[in-house]
Amino acid sequence: MARSKRAGRRSGNPDTKAEILAAARRLFAEEGFESVSMRRIASEAGVDPSLIHHYFGSKNDLFLAAIELPLDPAPEVAAVLEGGEIEGVGERLMHAFVTIWDGPHQEKLLAVVRTSLSKPAMSFVLRQMFEHRIVKTVEEAIGDRVDHVPVRANFIGSQIFGLVVTRYILKLEPIASLGEAELAETIGPTIDRYLTMPVEHLVDRR
Incomplete structure (x- = not known):
């Protein structure tokens, strides 16, 4: 069953970072790191892609934050x-x-x-x-x-x-x-x- 899309794009707010992390965890779990783009995660979270770069920088950094790994081996x-x-x-x-x-x-x-x-x-x-x-x-x-x-x-x-x-x-x-x-x-x-x-x-x- 497809998830309903949120209307419009949200700018940064106290919940935006958590929404991005939640979306990233879902997509990384379902499809794997290599298959998921930053734009796809932004769409899932209902935010502008630039906010992901603002909060997390690179895709690798977002992945580490999503799985709560304290350092990158x-x-x-x-x-x-x-x-x-x-x-x-x-x-x-x-x-x-x-x-x-x-x-x-x-x-x-x-x-x-x-x-x-x-x-x-x-x-x-x-x-x-x-x-x-x-x-x-x-x-x-x-x-x-x-x-x-x-x-x-x-x-x-x-x-x-x-x-x-x-x-x-x-x-x-x-x-x-x-x-x-x-x-x-x-x-x-x-x-x-x-x-x-x-x-x-x-x-x-x-």
């Missing part, structure tokens, strides 16, 4: 993956990732994850975060150095998500107590294997 992921040899990428990536999660934003990051895991309606938060800000970033950073990039990137994403759950949510030992360097040295080679192992037999599997 994509720049950190890209920085450790771009350029250089594939060998050793896993250790660098794990070190950067654990540094982020052990940092000052840990409580807010965990709140996002716990909310998403406990409320099925919010599961899109985790999916969109991992697909758009981690998996897609991995794909873009390594795309010219390995084959079958989407398959490899998704395996890396699964390793990162598994670490979040076991270390920060379930607090399983010894993973919960290992230092950044120990985790990077232990898990890094697994990520390197995802980047170099044959994956032809996994491509297009249904």
Whole structure:
């Protein structure tokens, strides 16, 4: 059933920012980050597109605000993956990732994850975060150095998500107590294997 459209366009008011965020959450959840334009979100919220830029700046910034993520992991992921040899990428990536999660934003990051895991309606938060800000970033950073990039990137994403759950949510030992360097040295080679192992037999599997 189609949603009724609001008459006209609203200028900024105390409710405008909340309306934009609500519209963005709905559309990101239903159609995904890549498919939704800023103009479409503005139409859904009944506001002028310029107000989205005024309140949030870029589409990436709006996405982060919509899912209430306290920081964007994509720049950190890209920085450790771009350029250089594939060998050793896993250790660098794990070190950067654990540094982020052990940092000052840990409580807010965990709140996002716990909310998403406990409320099925919010599961899109985790999916969109991992697909758009981690998996897609991995794909873009390594795309010219390995084959079958989407398959490899998704395996890396699964390793990162598994670490979040076991270390920060379930607090399983010894993973919960290992230092950044120990985790990077232990898990890094697994990520390197995802980047170099044959994956032809996994491509297009249904």
